Amino acid sequence: MSEYIVTLRGIRKNIKLSQNSKIFVESKAFHCELIKLTNSTFRLQIDEKIYDISYVKMDNDKICVSLSGFTYDLEVRTVLQDKVTKVIEKTGSLNQLREVKAPMPGMLLKIKKEPGQKIEAGESIMILEAMKMENDIKSPSLGIIKEIFVKENAAVEKGARLFSVE
Numbered sequence: 001m002s003e004y005i006v007t008l009r010g011i012r013k014n015i016k017l018s019q020n021s022k023i024f025v026e027s028k029a030f031h032c033e034l035i036k037l038t039n040s041t042f043r044l045q046i047d048e049k050i051y052d053i054s055y056v057k058m059d060n061d062k063i064c065v066s067l068s069g070f071t072y073d074l075e076v077r078t079v080l081q082d083k084v085t086k087v088i089e090k091t092g093s094l095n096q097l098r099e100v101k102a103p104m105p106g107m108l109l110k111i112k113k114e115p116g117q118k119i120e121a122g123e124s125i126m127i128l129e130a131m132k133m134e135n136d137i138k139s140p141s142l143g144i145i146k147e148i149f150v151k152e153n154a155a156v157e158k159g160a161r162l163f164s165v166e
Contacts (some may be wrong), residue, residue: 003078004081005079007075008073014026021033031047032044032047038087039085041053041054053066061077074139096166097146100139100162101159106128106129106130106155107128107129107156108152108162110158111151113148115146116144118144119142119143119165143166146165147166
């Protein structure tokens with residue numbers, strides 16, 4: 001059985017899909033059948049009702065669904081993805097200082113952020129060139145850039161402090 005957390009307008013629902021055409025929304029069961037019409041359009045039958053739906057994937061966990069002339073922005077995560085997101089959000093708000101160090105020696109090509117700027121986990125902060133390859137150095141957590149320890153076009157050694165996030 002596949003289990004998802006679906007959020008619509010801030011309301012979270014636990015959705016379970018079984019192998020025998022059953023869908024459980026919270027604890028309520030429905031019979032469902034999904035027929036693919038094109039790459040992004042489907043015919044969905046839930047109990048005795050039939051819906052034509054289409055969707056557009058916005059990013060990793062966000063999709064835009066069109067159903068009966070109405071558009072809905074949904075956030076769909078597996079239970080594991082939801083737990084990981086909660087842990088990241090929780091650790092990002094603990095005001096702990098984290099330093100990011102150079103993973104390899106190279107030349108710092110570009111600094112994309114400045115101290116004091118709010119950043120998201122995984123957001124690109126700077127570009128480090130090493131062995132003729134550009135490496136995107138990303139934030140390890142949600143927070144604010146506390147300090148940048150290097151300058152553009154500077155050579156850095158492996159393990160050199162690049163920036164800190166609070």
